[in-house]
Amino acid sequence: MKSTWSRRHVLGLEDLSAAEITTILDEAARFKEMARHGEARHSLLKGVTICNLFFEPSTRTKTSFNLAARRLGADTVDFTAAASSLSKGETFIDTARNIEAMGVDHMVVRHSTSGTPFLLTKHLGTGVVNAGDGTHEHPTQGLLDLFTIREQRGRIEGLTVALVGDILHSRVARSNIWGLKKLGAKVIVCGPATLIPAEIRQLGVEVSYRLDEILEQTDVINLLRIQFERQRGAFFPSIYEYAQFYGMTSERIARAKSDVLILAPGPINRGVELTPDVADGPHSVILDQVTNGLFVRMATLYLMQLAREQALTTP
Amino acid sequence: MATMLIQGGRVIDPAHQLDQLLNLVIEDGVIAEITTGIPRTDEVIMAQGMIVSPGLVDLHVALRDPGGEEDEGTASGTKAALAGGFTTIAALPDTNPVVDNRASAEFVILQAERAGYCRVVPLGAITRNHQGEELADLGQLAAGGAGGFTDANRAVQSAEIMRRALEYARMLNRPIFAVPQDATLSAGGLMHEGYYSTVLGLRGIPAAAEEIIVGRDIALAELTGGHVHLMNISTRNSVEELKRAKGMGIRVTADVTPHHLAMTDASLVTYDTNLKVLPPLRSQEHVDALIEGLRDGTIDSISSDHRPFASEKKSREFDQVPFGVSSIETALAVVATVLVDGGLLDWPDLLRLLTVNPAKILGIDAGTLDIGRPADLALIDPAAHWTVDTRQFFSRGHNTPFQGKTLRSRVMKTIVGGEVRFSRQ
Known part of the structure; x- marks a missing residue:
């Protein structure tokens, strides 16, 4: 070793x-x-x-x-x-x-x-x-996400993992993409077009602008925090609109795979990236992430x- | 009458398609004769194996004088210019205070005379204090010796101000120099927007930020009949736009820097702050287009865009350091290595981009070997290999990404007005 x-x-x-x-x-x-x-x-x-x-x-x-x-x-x-x-x-x-x-x-x-x-x-x-x-990058966050997924599922290889939200400003997204790809997962980045950085597909990921379209195929959904402090100018019209399209709600959980894992690197904006019932619900492994x-x-x-x-x- | 013979060199004068082994005779500081004969002179410089070129001309160099003496000074900057083979340089006006008035322009000339190294043509500001809001004293600046006007790295954002500047400068028969960049698209940007900016997490500056202003300034040159000179162009579409405009007879010229030809955005994986330049280093497709633009004559000139900084200013976080490379001492060797050694240009074509072409843009009588002209010359050893070592720089700025790199060709002597002002051991 x-x-x-x-x-x-x-x-x-x-x-x-x-x-x-x-x-x-x-x-x-x-x-x-x-x-x-x-x-x-x-x-x-x-x-x-x-x-x-x-x-x-x-x-x-x-x-x-x-x-x-x-x-x-x-x-x-x-x-x-x-x-x-x-x-x-x-x-x-x-x-x-x-x-x-x-x-x-x-x-x-x-x-x-x-x-x-x-x-x-x-x-x-x-x-x-x-x-x-x-x-x-935020490598130890990427590692704890990988650890949590592997612990819950016994493997990384072959899983489909969605990273949802502000990919452009997210160091967690970059560390996740490198780690997940190296360990054989399929990665989808999902968010408004303004928050998907240039040439991201060259990293070997798929791009989606609609969370609803990828819900059924993903095993793991990692909800990235909207980085208000890093954003310059308007990347999306309103928090309300963002939550409508990309917020994880119990209604969306119901349409996802029955064993979908919900991760979030925190600190979370409750009601924006995910609703409180999802954050504290059975699919959430947010506190396991912190422990790990x-x-x-x-x-x-x-x-x-x-x-x-x-x-x-x-x- | 003092006479000097430069014997046996490969004399290249791009202005007259001259490229031959010849002897050059200087009398009283003036080029007297270029001949196969060997006249008797007071002094002889043996130039076998060397290129004898008109002294190089640089269209924009930051001398940082006054106000930025920790980064450079007129003496250190002009001595560095001589070491790079340059006998005439145009000094950027982004000093403190800004060269936006006649007294400041005359101070630049006075400082150059005191230093006694190379010739310096001041550039004046387009707008007062580079604020982009009201025109500087363009007429007074021209009377004080300003060869052109520029707001340095700050592109004039108001199309209205730019229009009036071009009209007014046309009346004075001076060019407007501009680094084309849209401030809203480039705000906070640190490098070229593309794959590497995504991987490195450095905010990108898209090629479009440049191309929008290139398009605008070409339209304004057409509208006004003024001469716009685009500094440091870096993208494929800029070259395309330039080609189209020149085809229409619009008065637009452009230059590129050595570093934009020698490196791409991929080099930033080291986070080397010496690679932070404006415009940013672009991806390979853009570099290829720039080289093609030089080959087909679309791009007129190469400028070092010398931007020296004290080392503590570049030893910071990437977003905190200023943009620029201390480049005047490596400029010729970098482009000779990339373009001549790379088989993309021959020496006469390369020297055209560094002598007569920039002199024409600036409207000065320099960059040629005309008989009767002051003998401003560079003697270049095209076979020399040398390794860049900033400890040997004359410039106070050691901010170069070429540190430790081995380059081909070296300036051995630089002569200004018939006087050997720089000689390498």
Whole structure:
């Protein structure tokens, strides 16, 4: 298992092979199984320091990474700053290097600009895990979605998965597309034409503008959040109209496959992407996703530390 | 009378279809004779194996003087120009303050004289402070030496202002330079809109943002009879539109940059902020159309579009860094590598795009080897291989995506008014 892993950074699922993705998922499953047997705390990362370097607000991802690090026995430190407040003086690279100089082994980086975690790897000696960069990728979210689907269905290959909503501004969509395609799923992206980015079909996905047309063929529906904060200008006429065409309601659930899984990366806008009865209903695995996020992040940090130790011992 | 002989070089003068092994004689800073003979002179420069070209002419270079001295200065920028083979450059007016008045234009000329490297023609602003709202003092600017008018990277968004600028500049016999770009379609954009912008999650600038303004400016040139010069064109449809307009006799000219010819949007997978340029690097089909446009004469010129920035300005998040490449020291080598080594253009055709053609656009007497003209020359070693190393740049801007790349051909000497002002060891 460990021989299939040598990465010191996890920046996106585009970079990872199917075998590497499976390695993380298997490792996460092992952590989950151990937790189920009361073995939730480990000392695998004892003496390792992990910094949450967040240049964009986040509650659940940061909490999840924090908890994951501590469950592995690592020390954690948080650094949170609005990217805008840094823009006048110190650059984000200076900030990161200063924190590294305090003796940090891994950086968990969230930033509103795409590519920033990648740029940090050029300037830092620490491991870097991308906790969401702009509209590029959010690999651990993609991994926890894959984990949840695999856990519920026993497989990814051959399933039809729909990503619904704002594909243009969604880093979760990109990570999902790479991961799902690599593991053999069929992917449909569905949303208003204004929120489907250019040349998306080249990624090997199908495009639909009508949720009602794809309901019957999908095994999994991942309802992406409408990113009000990323939208410039008018991408659709109104929230009301969006909910009419793309909102998941119990009426739509009734027309979907009887065992359809409903995922949402959260935070959800209740009444927009999905109605409360769907969010809390039997098809929803939204809270399982959150639970699984912890184990996926434990697996990711653990594997990164293994790779770091290997890199330090082999000249 | 001081005399100099440049002996045994391949003398290329695109203006006169000259391409021959000849000797060039300079007397008192002026080209006196181009001959097969070997007259006795005070000084001799052996030029065997080298190309002897008219000094290169660059239509738009940011010297950042005044107000941006951390990025560049007139002395560093004009010395960098000499190292790139350029003997005349037009300076962009997007300084602080903006060159929108006569005193500022004269300051540009004064600074160039103080530096004593290459010749500098100021470009004046089209609109006051580049605001796009009211015309700058175009007549006063012209009187102060402005060779043309431009709002640099800011395309004038109002068609009405652009119309009046073209009419007024026509009266002054000066061109209007424009980077064609619709501000509403390009707002917030960071790279070419296409497959790679989708994968990288960087907001795209569609080709249409350029083509809309190219179409508009051509229509306004036709309406007014003014001369519009389109800077940095980058798309297939822009080339098509340009070809059509030229066929109709409309006064429109255009240039491209070396980087838009050498690279595509695929290179941005590294998130290298040195690849952030305006217009953005396009996809291969567009690059192919630009090269075809150079080959068939639709595109008139190549400009370095030198945009130097202090390193701290490019060491930021991708959306925070400014657009531009420090390009004047690599411009010739990049296009020679892509076009001449690539078998797409021969040396005389390439040099035409870098000498007489830009000189004509700017309406200046330069870019040729006419007898009696000041001896502005570039001596180029076409066989040289060299690796770009920004530590050897004269420019303060080290923002280049060509760092570490090996290029073909190198400027060895640059002569201005018969004086060797740059010589590479």
